[in-house]
Amino acid sequence: MRAFIFPGQGSQAVGMGSALSAASPHAREVFQEVDEALGQKLSKLMAEGPEDQLTLTANAQPAIMANAIAVLRVLEKEAGLSLADKADFVAGHSLGEYSALCAAGAIDLATTAKLLRTRGEAMQAAVPVGVGAMAALLGVDVEKAQAIADAAAEGQVCTVANDNDPSQVVISGHREAIERAIGMAKEMGAKRALLLPVSAPFHCPLMQPAADAMAEALGGVAIQGALVPLYANVTAAPAGDPELIRALLVEQVTGMVRWRESVLAMQAAGVTSFVELGGKVLGGMVKRIAADAAVISVVSMDDIEALAKTL
Known part of the structure; x- marks a missing residue:
């Protein structure tokens, strides 16, 4: 097929x-x-x-x-x-x-x-430009990525947007929360975390x-x-x-x-x-x-x- x-x-x-x-x-x-x-x-x-x-x-x-x-x-x-x-x-x-x-x-x-x-x-x-952001988390599965997003949210929106493949998950939400997630990603098991060059936080609330x-x-x-x-x-x-x-x-x-x-x-x-x-x-x-x-x-x-x- x-x-x-x-x-x-x-x-x-x-x-x-x-x-x-x-x-x-x-x-x-x-x-x-x-x-x-x-x-x-x-x-x-x-x-x-x-x-x-x-x-x-x-x-x-x-x-x-x-x-x-x-x-x-x-x-x-x-x-x-x-x-x-x-x-x-x-x-x-x-x-x-x-x-x-x-x-x-x-x-x-x-x-x-x-x-x-x-x-x-x-x-x-x-979403006004600058308010939202997205980041790619490399070397983590969707469960680990969501755990990182949850830890970074602190009352803001931060969630998994794209479960792309076993080694790449994208998170989306408020810029501050996404930046916190990037900061804590490595110590929570990600190989890399990088901000994506997008103009809005797609696939999130x-x-x-x-x-x-x-x-x-x-x-x-x-x-x-x-x-x-x-x-x-x-x-x-x-x-x-x-x-x-x-x-x-x-x-x-x-x-x-x-x-x-x-x-x-x-x-x-x-x-x-x-x-x-x-x-x-x-x-x-x-x-x-x-x-x-x-x-x-x-x-x-x-x-x-x-x-x-x-x-």
């Missing part, structure tokens, strides 16, 4: 999608559709920068999604492969869940782009205003049944029903990204092969979670051609 997986924030880079766009009219169509949906030349920003503008959450989220869907569109149109035929499940890391749902036909491309623009803006606006905004935005959106089930971030379990998907996308804004558990659950369900579309971040995580799984990351035309030969 096979899962198609989609990367989250941090996968953006100036130049993303440029070579694929130059090589394929189908990729260009995706970028053009996203540009039109947003009323912005996002594809130009992706191709040329500046980097600080591309990194803004409201731009990075739809850009990463557009890049992943462009890869899929080329795979489907030029290699003649269908996700519904070649994938048993889809999953995405944080915003990648929207890419996965778009890929699986649950939400159309233009709507997905608009939702991610709203999500990015709402997440940025939820401080994001509740953004969750409210997404509940309103998603309430007016048509969600179809997914062609293949989505392994959801907040449950690490499959979801296909449109109303369940809608609820999980709202919960995801403040909830923990249970990526390690999701990969293990997919493996337990029979998945032996993971295909990452539009990035090269999740592949490494998957290998650290499920060492015997086959993993391929697909970004370029060469990657697409190589994958097409194996499917």
